[in-house]
Amino acid sequence: MRTAEMMDAHPAQITLDRDLLARTIDALVACSQACTACADACLSEEMVAELRTCIRTNLDCADICDATARMLSRQTGHDANLIRAQLQACAQACQSCGDECARHAQAHDHCRICAEACRACEEACNELLATIS
Amino acid sequence: MRTAEMMDAHPAQITLDRDLLARTIDALVACSQACTACADACLSEEMVAELRTCIRTNLDCADICDATARMLSRQTGHDANLIRAQLQACAQACQSCGDECARHAQAHDHCRICAEACRACEEACNELLATIS
Amino acid sequence: MRTAEMMDAHPAQITLDRDLLARTIDALVACSQACTACADACLSEEMVAELRTCIRTNLDCADICDATARMLSRQTGHDANLIRAQLQACAQACQSCGDECARHAQAHDHCRICAEACRACEEACNELLATIS
Amino acid sequence: MRTAEMMDAHPAQITLDRDLLARTIDALVACSQACTACADACLSEEMVAELRTCIRTNLDCADICDATARMLSRQTGHDANLIRAQLQACAQACQSCGDECARHAQAHDHCRICAEACRACEEACNELLATIS
Numbered sequence: 336m337r338t339a340e341m342m343d344a345h346p347a348q349i350t351l352d353r354d355l356l357a358r359t360i361d362a363l364v365a366c367s368q369a370c371t372a373c374a375d376a377c378l379s380e381e382m383v384a385e386l387r388t389c390i391r392t393n394l395d396c397a398d399i400c401d402a403t404a405r406m407l408s409r410q411t412g413h414d415a416n417l418i419r420a421q422l423q424a425c426a427q428a429c430q431s432c433g434d435e436c437a438r439h440a441q442a443h444d445h446c447r448i449c450a451e452a453c454r455a456c457e458e459a460c461n462e463l464l465a466t467i468s
Numbered sequence: 469m470r471t472a473e474m475m476d477a478h479p480a481q482i483t484l485d486r487d488l489l490a491r492t493i494d495a496l497v498a499c500s501q502a503c504t505a506c507a508d509a510c511l512s513e514e515m516v517a518e519l520r521t522c523i524r525t526n527l528d529c530a531d532i533c534d535a536t537a538r539m540l541s542r543q544t545g546h547d548a549n550l551i552r553a554q555l556q557a558c559a560q561a562c563q564s565c566g567d568e569c570a571r572h573a574q575a576h577d578h579c580r581i582c583a584e585a586c587r588a589c590e591e592a593c594n595e596l597l598a599t600i601s
Numbered sequence: 602m603r604t605a606e607m608m609d610a611h612p613a614q615i616t617l618d619r620d621l622l623a624r625t626i627d628a629l630v631a632c633s634q635a636c637t638a639c640a641d642a643c644l645s646e647e648m649v650a651e652l653r654t655c656i657r658t659n660l661d662c663a664d665i666c667d668a669t670a671r672m673l674s675r676q677t678g679h680d681a682n683l684i685r686a687q688l689q690a691c692a693q694a695c696q697s698c699g700d701e702c703a704r705h706a707q708a709h710d711h712c713r714i715c716a717e718a719c720r721a722c723e724e725a726c727n728e729l730l731a732t733i734s
Numbered sequence: 735m736r737t738a739e740m741m742d743a744h745p746a747q748i749t750l751d752r753d754l755l756a757r758t759i760d761a762l763v764a765c766s767q768a769c770t771a772c773a774d775a776c777l778s779e780e781m782v783a784e785l786r787t788c789i790r791t792n793l794d795c796a797d798i799c800d801a802t803a804r805m806l807s808r809q810t811g812h813d814a815n816l817i818r819a820q821l822q823a824c825a826q827a828c829q830s831c832g833d834e835c836a837r838h839a840q841a842h843d844h845c846r847i848c849a850e851a852c853r854a855c856e857e858a859c860n861e862l863l864a865t866i867s
Contacts, residue, residue: 336735336764337847341771344843347778364763365735368807372740374660375808378653379746387644391544394640394660399554401800402535408767409774411524414564420557421532427553444743448736469602469631470714474638477710480645497630498602501674505607507793508675511786512613520777527773527793534667541634542641577610581603654811661805661813665820668801677790680830686823687798693819 336361338408347410351466356407359459363404363425366456370397370432373449380443389435389446396432399425400456407463415467422464429457469494471541480543484599489540492592496537496558499589503530503565506582513576522568522579529565532558533589540596548600555597562590602627604674613676617732622673625725629670629691632722636663636698639715646709655701655712662698665691666722673729681733688730695723735760737807746809750865755806758858762803762824765855769796769831772848779842788834788845795831798824799855806862814866821863828856 339357342349349356374393377386403425406418433453440447472490475482482489507526510519536558539551566586573580605623608615615622640659643652669691672684699719706713738756741748748755773792776785802824805817832852839846 336760337768337851338771340847341768341775341844344847345771345775345778346844347775360767364767368759368763368803369736369740371804371807372737372744375657375810376740376744376746378656379744379810381650383653384647384649387649388545390644391542391641392547394542395539395547395550397804398535398538402531404767405531405770405796406528408770409524409527411774411778412521414525414528417528417557417560417564420553420560424550424553424557427550431547431550445740445745448739448743452736469627470635470718471638473714474635474642474711477714478638478642478645479711480642493634494602497634501626501630501670502603502607504671504674505604505611508677508790509607509611509613511789512611512677514783516786517780517782520782523777524774530671537634538637538663541637544641544645578607578612581606581610585603657808657810658813660808661816664801664804668797671797672794675790675793678787680791680794683794683823683826683830686819686826690816690819690823693816697813697816 336364345410349410350413351463355463355466359463360404360407362456362459363400363407366429366452367397367400367404369449369452370394370400373436373445376443376445386439389439392432392435393449396428396453399428403460419464419467422460422467426457426460426464429453429460433457469497474541478543482543483546484596488596488599492596493537493540495589495592496533496540499562499585500530500533500537502582502585503527503533506569506578509576509578519572522572525565525568526582529561529586532561536593552597552600555593555600559590559593559597562586562593566590602630611676615676616679617729621729621732625729626670626673628722628725629666629673632695632718633663633666633670635715635718636660636666639702639711642709642711652705655705658698658701659715662694662719665694669726685730685733688726688733692723692726692730695719695726699723735763744809748809749812750862754862754865758862759803759806761855761858762799762806765828765851766796766799766803768848768851769793769799772835772844775842775844785838788838791831791834792848795827795852798827802859818863818866821859821866825856825859825863828852828859832856
């Protein structure tokens with residue numbers, strides 16, 4: 336990931352902390368990939384019927400993290416209301432998905448790893464949220 | 469779009485109103501396409517430098533509408549907190565983008581049409597939000 | 602969908618047929634929504650274990666159709682090699698997904714409707730491909 | 735990114751090389767982020783009017799890389815024809831975008847970094863393509 340480099344090379348005045356922004360984008364992108372992979376790994380498990388909620392929650396979380404990462408990658412203009420609302424939704428998605436994956440963490444390594452990615456992403460979103468006035 | 473048909477064919481018990489869900493998904497998908505097309509049409513305008521905020525807002529709105537349409541297309545399990553938060557963020561994105569496009573509606577037909585798509589989508593999101601307890 | 606209206610309002614010179622472009626984008630967007638909904642409906646079926654390939658193919662097709670619809674919605678500049686390659690990949694995704702859904706069409710209405718959306722989208726992509734020199 | 739860990743934790747038999755898959759996904763995700771950020775950085779440049787093609791190509795490349803990364807993150811079932819076609823389209827997108835960004839590399843650091851991300855991604859796609867029979 337060249338996120339921090341790209342953030343430093345941006346010509347706009349950036350209101351938010353560039354390092355924190357870059358770290359949050361990286362956490363979002365990593366969480367999205369983990370969720371897409373976890374949904375598919377769950378789908379391949381013998382006990383797929385018991386992993387329905389996990390798969391669905393993974394798919395939602397991947398889509399919402401992707402949209403949030405793209406929004407944060409843009410620094411032309413600044414809409415604090417939108418950033419706040421989308422970060423709140425994303426933190427909620429990561430919390431729901433982290434909780435669900437944690438339920439299957441002992442049975443499935445992919446759920447354990449994905450839960451970690453969700454927790455890290457939820458924290459990053461909340462840390463960034465705290466800096467938006 | 470076969471959204472209503474697909475919603476009727478879903479085997480799950482669906483808590484929310486199926487017609488309203490299908491109409492909201494259609495509005496989201498139409499808004500996302502209009503925003504993607506408007507961003508690109510703005511990019512082709514001679515006065516592109518004055519349309520920077522419009523392009524940026526269009527891109528955000530397209531990404532957020534897509535993620536929201538996908539979330540609403542899923543009815544396996546039901547996470548009212550997540551649906552509420554994401555619909556709120558999406559209504560905010562549509563409001564910001566509709567406001568920005570409306571500023572250029574007289575000069576550019578694509579901004580006028582896109583503003584209409586944003587307004588329709590914002591209303592649909594808010595109507596659905598009102599039914600989520 | 603305001604796709605045709607948006608295409609008409611675009612300021613760029615457009616090499617391809619605007620009506621055909623708009624119809625193809627509509628088919629792509631409809632196919633993507635049907636695939637996202639079909640993946641989730643399959644996930645809710647009792648026989649989910651037999652629908653693994655269908656779910657996976659649906660998810661791929663949705664992602665590829667979305668990317669293709671976005672690319673076609675942009676008319677600033679024109680990269681015939683890229684459009685051709687992406688349309689070929691998308692027609693392949695729609696064919697694979699249409700074939701897989703057709704296998705379950707008698708058992709599941711959502712698979713029957715989704716197969717129709719995939720066939721319509723595959724045809725639209727191939728029709729547009731035939732016009733690209 | 736936990737891509738390699740997630741790939742190792744997948745329960746399916748995976749035909750392709752897991753390390754190469756994980757590296758390709760990482761390159762795709764990094765390229766998509768760089769392209770989204772580069773499009774926005776170009777939009778903020780004073781000379782935005784001269785960067786139109788760059789912005790448009792960046793947006794296409796980001797969408798196509800995202801769809802390809804998601805497809806490769808799924809290993810339930812294996813559709814060699816689809817993987818091949820989508821990887822070819824993606825390599826084409828990365829080549830077009832890398833070429834375009836390279837033209838502005840001396841003037842804009844974000845274009846230089848983005849061109850590197852595109853080259854790395856194009857190579858990874860081609861390396862993976864060579865292993866698909």
